[in-house]
Amino acid sequence: MFLGAGQPVLAAQIIASNTSISSDVGGVTLTLGLSDSTPFSVYTLDNPRRLLIDMGDTELENLPAGLGSEIPEVAALRHGLFQLGEARIVLDLSVPMVVHSAHSTRTPSGSEQIAIRLARASAAKFAANSANPDGNVWHRNQVEVEIEGQDGLPIIAIDAGHGGVDLGAQKDDVHEKTITLQFAEILRNTLLEDGRFRVVMTRTTDVFIPLGERVEIARRAGADAFISLHADVVTLGRARGTTVFSLSETSEDQEAITIATLENRADLVAGISAEGEDDQITQVLLQMAHRETDALSNRFADVLAESLWFQNDLEIKSRRMSAGFRVLRAPEIPSVLVELGFMSDASDLKKLQDPEWQLGMSEALRSALVTWLEVEAEMRGLLRN
Ligand SMILES: [Zn+2]
Known part of the structure; x- marks a missing residue:
């Protein structure tokens, strides 16, 4: 179970007597x-x-020896800790099978069961299914999406x-x-x-959430816009100041590509394999789904970057760039990634930790979002006339 920052994390244990595998015609x-x-x-x-079954902090030692060997559909089963606080079970399949359902329930005795x-x-x-990230099933403890505001x-x-594991x-x-x-x-x-917005957070604690799940939370909430917040270390070149990024699958900006590559590593860092996701077909499907959203996302990014640019008192060096960020691939939701500043830059690092700067920056983003709402309302008005 993942707990808040600084608290001890207790690993879940496998209960061998409640663990089994069986096969039938289906x-x-x-x-x-x-x-x-x-x-x-x-x-x-x-x-x-x-x-693949990836789990949070779980001890797998009690997994019954020879589990899976009794059924012909499973060629082999192996397991292990592959990152700190992350465990994985791999079943080699001898026949093609897709995940039909996966859920966890609490047993009457108070233990858990993943079926x-x-x-x-x-x-x-x-x-x-194996090439499509949406064909995967990811479960967290808090499945409910909490939307705050009127x-x-x-x-x-x-x-x-x-x-979480991804620092x-x-x-x-x-x-x-x-x-x-x-x-x-x-x-x-x-x-x-401000009273003009509702908010949904992809995380409120120190927990690992795969990139796809972050998008899924926004989608489930019916979000009108998605803002991913970052503060990276860039070793190549000298990045500093606030930068607004939007998605572009065909970016030629080397710095933007470098940052996108860093961000896209998140799932790999945490051990959630993104294998197959960069598959050609997936790329084509994603691009098709995005053609419509691109205009919205670009406008969103432009308005944000421009608004931030005018917050001179903050000394924000706002720039607008685009690159292939996986976290920005939500069809139908205008999405941006904001590098608030770069931790690799000494003055940025100081600002990022300064409560006054943080407040000023959130105020700048609020005002940028208000401007964006106005621009969108105008656009809708233009389309009607
Ligand atoms: Zn980051």
């Missing part, structure tokens, strides 16, 4: 008994065909970059994941106090 059912709840994700990868149902599928369906107001999804950038003993969460909370308060 597929395979795998049940994992656990002493405590844990976030988990279940997905398949192709070439070779395998099922995974795999359904037999054609090789083509398996390949399609009904009917536009919803801003605030995404505090990184978290983000590091400078001395400062972690990007802490700076982004701190700022996300200030921004949330500023927007709620």
